[in-house]
Amino acid sequence: MSRPSPAGTLHVVATPIGNLNDLSPRALETLRGVAAICAEDTRHTRQLLSHFGIEQSLVALHEHNESGIAERIVARLQAGESLALVSDAGTPLVSDPGFRLVAAARAAGIRVSPVPGPCALVAALSVAGLPSDRFAFEGFLPAKAGARRERLSQLAGETRTLIFYESSHRIEETLGDAAAIFGADRPAAIARELTKLFETVLSDGLGALHARVAADPDQRKGEFVLLVQGVADDIEAKTAEGRRVYALLNAHLPPSTAAKLAAEITGAPRKALYGS
CATH class of the missing domain: 3.30.950.10 (Tetrapyrrole methylase, C-terminal domain)
Known part of the structure; x- marks a missing residue:
């Protein structure tokens, strides 16, 4: 009885964020050696590969199709093919697609190996x-x-x-x-x-x-x-959080009342909130 082929490896490969000389020799070797490359934008990746004289099969993997295609890519890995994952620039998964594929590959027992490099x-x-x-x-x-201001307000007290x-x-x-x-x-x-x-x-x-x-x-x-830069000390952090709470309360309460409550809730100095 023949044994099944060992599973391949999913290589998560960082690519340049600008200067093409930042593509490492190991990344080049990996991209040349895999069966195919999963790319966020195949046109962009094709240009990168062409610069280095690499002809390689590409599979489009982006935010709109990742959930649907991950199972098929994992099947290829299970069949013994080694594949690479790249984004348009930098390290994959950092504000780029790839999380679902990596999670699915790891859940299936596939080896996932990083090829480190540029990250903005x-x-x-x-x-x-x-x-x-x-x-x-x-x-x-x-x-x-x-929504942007609300998110920034939530982060105002971050150290x-x-x-x-x-x-x-x-x-x-x-x-x-x-x-x-x-x-x-x-x-x-x-x-x-x-x-x-x-x-x-x-x-x-x-x-x-x-x-x-x-x-x-x-x-x-x-x-x-x-x-x-984060807030420098505990008082500054409390003041930042107090201003966030004050802004929320001030929409529904008189300013003096809002400042008083915000100070009590957060421990921020009341004078730093009123009129902020």
């Missing part, structure tokens, strides 16, 4: 000049203004450095909202077009960064990582 959030954190020992990655904020991805269409509005909610003087940084020709990293208070981006159209082009 880590690259930005390494050069931002903000505390990096503890950080929280929040991905993309909601596109609609109300870790916050990291967001943002598009050129919303970076100015997001900086304005962040300055209003976190405070104009909160230390922050924006990293734009990392590893590309027009790479820019700006560090300042949120208010100054907002003014800089609003005044210079060139600073509203490209792909952005926004980093915001």
Whole structure:
């Protein structure tokens, strides 16, 4: 009786976020050696492979089809094929598709192996000049203004450095909202077009960064990582949370009553809330 073929491996491969020289030799070897590559955008990946002279079979895997196609990809892995997973840029699954496939492969007992490389959030954190020992990655904020402000308000008391991805269409509005909610003087940084020709990293208070981006159209082009320093101490954290609660209560109560209740709930100084 013949034994079934051993299962293949799903390689999760990081690709460049801009500079093509950042594709590692191991990543190149892996992409050349697998049976097929699961790609977020096959046209984009085809261009990358063509640059390195790689001809490879591609399987489209994106947010709209991942749930439906994951089972078929796992079946190929179980049959003995090794496959690679890539996103358009950077490390797969970081604000990109792939979670469902990786989860399904692991549930089926398939070996899932990382091929590490570029990641925009880590690259930005390494050069931002903000505390990096503890950080929280929040991905993309909601596109609609109300939902975005609500999410930022929920994060106002966070002590870790916050990291967001943002598009050129919303970076100015997001900086304005962040300055209003976190405070104009909160230390922050924006990293734009990392590893590309027009790479820019700006560090300042949120208010100054907002003014800089609003005044210079060139600073509203490209792909952005926004980093915001967390609150510095317990009093600052309580004040930030107090302002969030005050804003909610103030919509239904007189300002003085809202401030009094917010201070009692959060322990924030009442004077720091009233009129905020």
